[in-house]
Amino acid sequence: MATTLTTPTAAASSRDNSVNPSAVEMEARVRRARHRRHVLVLTLRIAILVVVLGAWEITTRLGWVDPFFFAMPSGIAEQIWSWITEGTSQGPLWEQILVTLEETMLGFLIGGVGGVIAGVILGRNKLLADIFSIYIKIANSVPRVVLGSVFIIALGLGMASKVALAVVMVFFVVFANAFQGVREADRAMIANAQILGASPLQITRHVVLPSAMSWILASLHVSFGFALVGAVVGEFLGAKKGMGLLIATAQGSFNANGVFAAMIILAVLALVVEFIITRIENRLVKWRPQPLNETH
């Protein structure tokens, strides 16, 4: 017994001594390789962007592609610049962005909170889930963009109709995820909380909601995009301000550059918000194991 106990430790320590210097070396080598790879990826990304935009610009300038229908990068840049410096036909650019952003955020918040609350209530209550599941399926199968027309008629051309459309776009996605997340909460964990003395409300608050959080946060990424779609489509259908109206106006005057310019502004908007959501998510689920870095 004594010999089997001492030999492995002795062997391990001697191995450690011989390996240590080269282990440091190996770490440095892996770090260098990672850095090289990072630079390579970045370079190729920029190269692809340059090639695509360059080809687009050149083919339109040479007249192979008609810029009247397909716009051209320099034209789009000019359009954005003129919107920034001179404003759009509906007023300053930042005002359009702000209006669309406000509609999107309101829809996102109302739809998100509503979806989570409804998902948790139905997820925790089997009877309610059985009763309402059929109606939710029906409501979910309606192409929601069509509701935009209903909202414009009922709520007018102002902000309310766009917010309402964004809400219905967001609600079902978040609801479905929250519901599933609640249903997937670990049975043993709930039983553990019960025996430790948790009331049903405490179980919902301290066990069910945190364990559904991964699902809910995943749905928030998708649903912000949906909220943006809701707001912009709402503005297409009828509005006095906003990025959707800007696109509709550009489309009406066959201004392809304008359509693309508005599209790019919306994409940047979505990317910024996506970045913020990811930051919030990382803070909320800091208990989750970090995936190991791949070493190749």
Added chain:
Amino acid sequence: MATASSSGSSPAIELIDVTRRFVTPSGAMLTALRDFNMTVARGEFACVVGPTGCGKSTTLNLVTGLAPASAGQVRVMGQLVDGINRDIGFVFQTDALFPWRNVLDNVAAGPLFRGTAKKQAYAKARDWLARVGLAKFEGHYPHQLSGGMRKRVALAQTFINEPKILLMDEPFSALDVQTRTAMQDELLQLWSGSGASVVFVTHDLEEAVALADKVYVLTAGPATVKTVHDITLPRPRIMSEIRYEAEFIDACKRIWDDLREEVQLGQQRQLQQAS
């Protein structure tokens, strides 16, 4: 609480002619326990062994009140079980820690759920963490700990509520042998100061003999008590040494003789079901 005085001398746990049936999702009736009798005295350590899937865990769920008996009586401290009893602690086979809470918050969960003031709850939690040797890990999350450390947290989380009855459902089955031995010592040490009555379900016969005052051998499902064996090994017991004692080996052989035919029967039935 009027019956508290009359129940002063009653056993900690009594299962009297208990039957537990339930309907499977496919609609078939399944009997997990049949005419089950078991009495655990106060401060006694009882182990339940039996073939896989025979209904060992069901006995524990009956005592917690999470699963009602279809027939017969389940009494805890002399009172019929209805709902979850505050005096009961439960250690699960799977990891039942809350992964989004750090170690300290996990241990403090019980007192906080039961309405203890935050300051007191955390002071108590720190005390229990120190007892299981994890004082330095209070800020860690469960995923950052080893399997053995997570079990220590689970033990602290359970013992902090000072349960009079401790139910354990194969708590150490997922651990490697060395860690398991260490955790068995840890459990006996924590238990010896608590005066709690324990029902410990396991499929590991040696574990049962090493830990228990009494070993219940169950039949292949539907489970009923086949035999009860008293283990008179002196306490305190040390796990790494006890397994070489003649009395320990004798007891293992004796109980294995009872258990073997049930295990074979259980396996035959599983094969029949599969075919």
